[in-house]
Amino acid sequence: MKAVQIGTAGHAFYAYKAIKNYGLDFAALSCGSAGIAAEGTEAALEVVKKRGFAPKLYDNYITMLDEERPDIAIVNPQFTENADVAIAALERGIHVFCEKPLAPDLASLDRLDAACKASKARLAAMFGIRYEAPFVTAKRLVDAGEIGEIRLMDSRKSYKLGKRPAFYSSRKTYCGILPWVAIHGIDWMRWFSGEHYTKVYAAHSSRENGGNGDMDITSFATYEMTNGVLATITADMFRPASAPSHGDDRVRLVGTKGILEITDGALTLLSDAAGGKVNVPLDPPKDIFADFLEELLHGVPCDCGAEASIESTRWALLARDFAERAE
Amino acid sequence: MKAVQIGTAGHAFYAYKAIKNYGLDFAALSCGSAGIAAEGTEAALEVVKKRGFAPKLYDNYITMLDEERPDIAIVNPQFTENADVAIAALERGIHVFCEKPLAPDLASLDRLDAACKASKARLAAMFGIRYEAPFVTAKRLVDAGEIGEIRLMDSRKSYKLGKRPAFYSSRKTYCGILPWVAIHGIDWMRWFSGEHYTKVYAAHSSRENGGNGDMDITSFATYEMTNGVLATITADMFRPASAPSHGDDRVRLVGTKGILEITDGALTLLSDAAGGKVNVPLDPPKDIFADFLEELLHGVPCDCGAEASIESTRWALLARDFAERAE
Numbered sequence: 121m122k123a124v125q126i127g128t129a130g131h132a133f134y135a136y137k138a139i140k141n142y143g144l145d146f147a148a149l150s151c152g153s154a155g156i157a158a159e160g161t162e163a164a165l166e167v168v169k170k171r172g173f174a175p176k177l178y179d180n181y182i183t184m185l186d187e188e189r190p191d192i193a194i195v196n197p198q199f200t201e202n203a204d205v206a207i208a209a210l211e212r213g214i215h216v217f218c219e220k221p222l223a224p225d226l227a228s229l230d231r232l233d234a235a236c237k238a239s240k241a242r243l244a245a246m247f248g249i250r251y252e253a254p255f256v257t258a259k260r261l262v263d264a265g266e267i268g269e270i271r272l273m274d275s276r277k278s279y280k281l282g283k284r285p286a287f288y289s290s291r292k293t294y295c296g297i298l299p300w301v302a303i304h305g306i307d308w309m310r311w312f313s314g315e316h317y318t319k320v321y322a323a324h325s326s327r328e329n330g331g332n333g334d335m336d337i338t339s340f341a342t343y344e345m346t347n348g349v350l351a352t353i354t355a356d357m358f359r360p361a362s363a364p365s366h367g368d369d370r371v372r373l374v375g376t377k378g379i380l381e382i383t384d385g386a387l388t389l390l391s392d393a394a395g396g397k398v399n400v401p402l403d404p405p406k407d408i409f410a411d412f413l414e415e416l417l418h419g420v421p422c423d424c425g426a427e428a429s430i431e432s433t434r435w436a437l438l439a440r441d442f443a444e445r446a447e
Numbered sequence: 448m449k450a451v452q453i454g455t456a457g458h459a460f461y462a463y464k465a466i467k468n469y470g471l472d473f474a475a476l477s478c479g480s481a482g483i484a485a486e487g488t489e490a491a492l493e494v495v496k497k498r499g500f501a502p503k504l505y506d507n508y509i510t511m512l513d514e515e516r517p518d519i520a521i522v523n524p525q526f527t528e529n530a531d532v533a534i535a536a537l538e539r540g541i542h543v544f545c546e547k548p549l550a551p552d553l554a555s556l557d558r559l560d561a562a563c564k565a566s567k568a569r570l571a572a573m574f575g576i577r578y579e580a581p582f583v584t585a586k587r588l589v590d591a592g593e594i595g596e597i598r599l600m601d602s603r604k605s606y607k608l609g610k611r612p613a614f615y616s617s618r619k620t621y622c623g624i625l626p627w628v629a630i631h632g633i634d635w636m637r638w639f640s641g642e643h644y645t646k647v648y649a650a651h652s653s654r655e656n657g658g659n660g661d662m663d664i665t666s667f668a669t670y671e672m673t674n675g676v677l678a679t680i681t682a683d684m685f686r687p688a689s690a691p692s693h694g695d696d697r698v699r700l701v702g703t704k705g706i707l708e709i710t711d712g713a714l715t716l717l718s719d720a721a722g723g724k725v726n727v728p729l730d731p732p733k734d735i736f737a738d739f740l741e742e743l744l745h746g747v748p749c750d751c752g753a754e755a756s757i758e759s760t761r762w763a764l765l766a767r768d769f770a771e772r773a774e
Contacts, residue, residue: 271655272665274603274681278701321648325675328598328703338599338701340679342669348652352667352679354601358701362719374605374665374685376655392689 121416124148124190126181126205127197128164129285130219131246135194136171138409142417146173148188150181160285181205185212192416195219198287199295203228210239217412220245220307221299222433226441229433236426244412244422245429247307249369251411253402254387255308258373258380260403262312267375267391270313270349275305277355278368281330281337289333297324297336298440299433302355305371306341306439307432309353311423312373315345316431322439323446329357341439448743451517452476453508453532454524455491456612457546458573462521463498465736469744473500475515477508487612508532512539519743522546525614526622530555537566544739547572547634548626549760553768556760563753571739571749572756574634576696578738580729581714582635585700585707587730589639594702594718597640597676602632604682605695608657608664616660624651624663625767626760629682632698633668633766634759636680638750639700642672643758649766650773656684668766 122145125132139146149168151161168175178184185193185208193209195202195218203223206216210232222245223229236243249255262270279301287293294300310317324339326332337358343351359368373380378391380400390397408424415422449472452459466473476495478488495502505511512520512535520536522529522545530550533543537559549572550556563570576582589597606628614620621627637644651666653659664685670678686695700707705718707727717724735751742749 269655271652271685272667272681272683274601274667274679276601276699278706319650321669323669323671323677325598325677327675328596338677340599340601340669340677342648342650342667342679344650348654350650350652350665350667350681352601352669352681354599354677354679356599356701358598358703358706360705360717360719360723362721362723363717364723372603374683376685378687379605379685390687390690392687394689396687396689396691 121145121191122147122188123192123194124150124184124188125175125194125196126150127195127201128161129198130196131248132194132196133167134246134248135217135409138407138413141410142413146175147190148178148184149175150178150184182208185209185214190214192217198293199300200224200293203232206243207232207235210235210241210243213239213241215241215416216243217409218243218245220247220303220433221295221436222429223437224295226434226437229430229437233430242415243426243429244424245433246408247304247424247429247432248408249304250308250311250424251406251408253405254382254385256406257387257400257403258371258382259312261380261389261400262373266378266389267373267380268377270373270375272349272374273309273313273351274372275309275353276368276370277301277305277353278359279357280359280361280363280366281357284332284335288335291334294335296440297339297355297357298322298341298443299436302339302341302353302439303432303436305353306436308371309351310432311428313345313349315347315349317343317345317435319344320435320438320442322443324443339443343435448472448518449474449515450519450521451511451515452502452521452523454478454522455488456525457523458575459521459523460494461573461575462544462736465734465740468737469740473502474517475505475511476502477505477511509535512536512541517541519544525620526627527551527620530559533570534559534562537562537568537570540566540568542568542743543570544736545570545572547574547630547760548622548763549756550764551622553761553764556757556764560757569742570753570756571751573735574631574751574756574759575735576631577635577638577751578733578735580732581709581712583733584714584727584730585698585709586639588707588716588727589700593705593716594700594707595704597700597702599676599701600636600640600678601699602636602680603695603697604628604632604680605686606684607686607688607690607693608684611659611662615662618661621662623767624666624682624684625649625668625770626763629666629668629680629766630759630763632680633763635698636678637759638755640672640676642674642676644670644672644762646671647762647765647769649770651770666770670762
C-alpha cells in the first residue's frame with residue numbers, strides 16, 4: 121500500500137512505526153500550500169528523514185493526491201483544515217488517517233460524515249492516547265467487569281503552554297482548547313463506558329494566556345450520558361515548564377464495583393474484590409495506525425473508526441460552541 | 448460560656464476539643480424531638496460520654512434553649528432542619544455553630560440570612576475540612592502567591608456508601624449529595640480563590656444507589672466565577688468499603704505560576720520556582736470551633752462565618768436545584 125502525508129501540524133508520526141512494520145510505501149508529503157500551515161514544517165521533515173523515509177515533496181495536496189493516487193492519506197494540516205482535506209481524499213477513494221478534531225465546526229463535520237458514508241474508503245482519527253498502555257489496560261479491565269457498571273467519570277488534560285505557533289492565537293485558525301485538547305478525554309470517556317453523550321455544558325477562558333491572542337487556556341466540559349452516567353473534563357495549558365512531562369493525562373472511572381484511575385502513566389484499581397487499592401501491571405501499548413491497517417487489510421474493525429470518531433468530535437465541537445455562545 | 452447541642456446527626460464533635468480547651472460548660476443536649484432525627488442518637492451520646500461530658504438531656508430543643516439560656520448552640524439536627532433550628536437560636540441571641548448545609552432550600556437560607564443580620568449573635572458553619580492540615584497549608588501558599596493567580600480548580604469528594612440512616616432515602620428528609628457532600632468543595636474553592644461564583648451547572652443521579660430510595664449517589668457541579676475562573680467538582684458515594692479511608696478528598700488549584708494539589712491527605716506543589724513537583728511539609732491543622740470561639744471572645748473574624756458560609760450554601764443549593772429541575 122502506498123501512503124502520503126498532507127500537512128505537518130500534529131501527530132502524523134503516529135503512523136510511522138506501522139508504515140515500516142507493514143512495509144508501506146511512504147511515497148509523498150505535501151506541505152505549505154494554501155490553507156496548510158507551513159509552520160513547523162522543517163522540524164517535521166527532519167523527523168521524517170530521521171525515520172528513514174524519503175517522500176517526494178509537494179506543495180499542493182490536490183496535485184499530490186491526483187498524481188500519486190495513494191491508498192492512504194495521513195491528514196495533518198493546520199487543524200481547521202482537517203475536514204476539507206479529508207473529504208478531498210475520501211472523494212478520491214483514498215483511506216484517511218486524520219488528525220483530530222476531524223472538523224473545525226459542525227457544518228464541516230456533517231460534510232465529512234456524508235463523505236465517509238458516500239465513499240468506499242475508510243477513515244480513522246488520531247485518538248492516540250487511547251492506545252497507550254494504561255488506557256489499553258483500563259479498557260480491558262472495564263470490559264472484563266472489574267469495576268461493574270461505570271456511573272461517573274472525570275478526566276483531566278493539562279499541557280505546557282510552551283511556544284505555540286501563531287495560528288493558535290486566532291479562533292479563525294485554531295479550533296480551541298476543547299476540540300484540540302479536551303477532545304481526547306471526551307473520546308476516551310465515550311470509549312471506556314460504551315455510553316453515548318446526550319447533553320453538554322462547557323466553559324473556557326482565554327485570560328492570562330501568555331499573550332496568545334484569543335486562544336483559550338482553561339476549560340471544562342461536562343456531559344450527561346445514556347443510562348444517567350455523568351462525565352466531566354478539564355483542560356488547561358498551565359502545566360509549568362519544569363514539569364517532568366508535556367502533558368498530565370488523568371482519568372477516573374467510578375463503577376458500581378470499583379474505581380480505576382490513570383495518573384502519571386500508572387493505573388490503579390480500587391475495589392473490594394482487589395482487597396483495596398492496587399497498582400495494575402500494564403498491558404503493552406497498542407499502535408493506532410496498525411489498528412487502522414488491520415481494518416484495511418483484514419477487515420478487523422479499527423477502534424477509532426469513522427462513526428466513533430465523528431461522535432467524539434461532534435461532542436467536542438458542541439462543547440466549544442456552547443462555551444463560545446455563553447461568553 | 449455555656450454551650451448546648453441540638454441533634455446528633457452530623458459533625459457536632461468538631462466542637463468537643465475546643466469546648467474542653469476553652470473551659471466551656473457543655474450544659475445540655477437535645478435530641479429526639481419532632482423534626483430532629485433520633486437515628487444514631489445512642490452512638491452520638493456514647494461519644495459525648497466518652498469525651499467526659501455529662502450534658503443534661505432534653506427532648507425538645509426550644510424548651511432547652513429557653514431553660515438553659517446558653518451562649519452557644521451546636522446545631523446538628525437532621526440536615527433539613529438546620530435553618531429552622533439555627534433561626535430559633537439566633538432569635539434568642541444565642542451564637543450558632545451549625546452543620547452544613549445551613550438550609551435545605553433557598554427560601555430557608557434567605558430566612559436564615561435575615562435572622563443572622565437581625566441578631567447580635569454570630570453564626571459559623573461546620574466546613575471542617577478546610578481546617579485540615581493540607582488545606583490550611585495550601586491556603587497559606589495560595590495567599591503567599593506561590594501559584595500566582597488561580598485560573599482553574601477541580602475538586603472531588605468520594606465517600607463510602609456504608610449503611611445510611613433511613614432519612615437519606617427521601618428527598619424530603621435528605622438535602623441531596625450536592626448540598627451534603629459536594630458543598631465542601633464548593634466552599635473550599637470559593638475560599639481558596641477569593642473569587643465569587645457567578646454561574647452554576649450541575650447534574651446528579653440516583654441510579655445504582657444500593658436501594659437507598661431516591662438518594663442521589665453521583666453528581667457534578669461546575670461553576671464560573673468572577674475574573675473568569677472556572678471550577679468543577681464531582682461527588683459520589685461509590686468509594687469501595689475496602690478503601691483505606693471513608694472519604695477521598697481532592698483538590699487541584701491551577702494558577703498562573705504553579706499547581707497545588709491535595710490527594711490522600713498530602714499536598715504537592717508543581718511550579719518552576721519550586722523546580723518541578725515537590726511534596727509540601729504540612730502546617731498543623733487548625734480547630735474550627737476554636738476559630739469560632741476566637742471570634743466570639745476576641746473579635747478575630749472566624750474563617751467560616753455567616754456571610755461566607757451562606758454564600759457557599761447558596762451555590763450548593765443552586766446546583767442541587769438545577770440538577771433536580773433538569774431531571
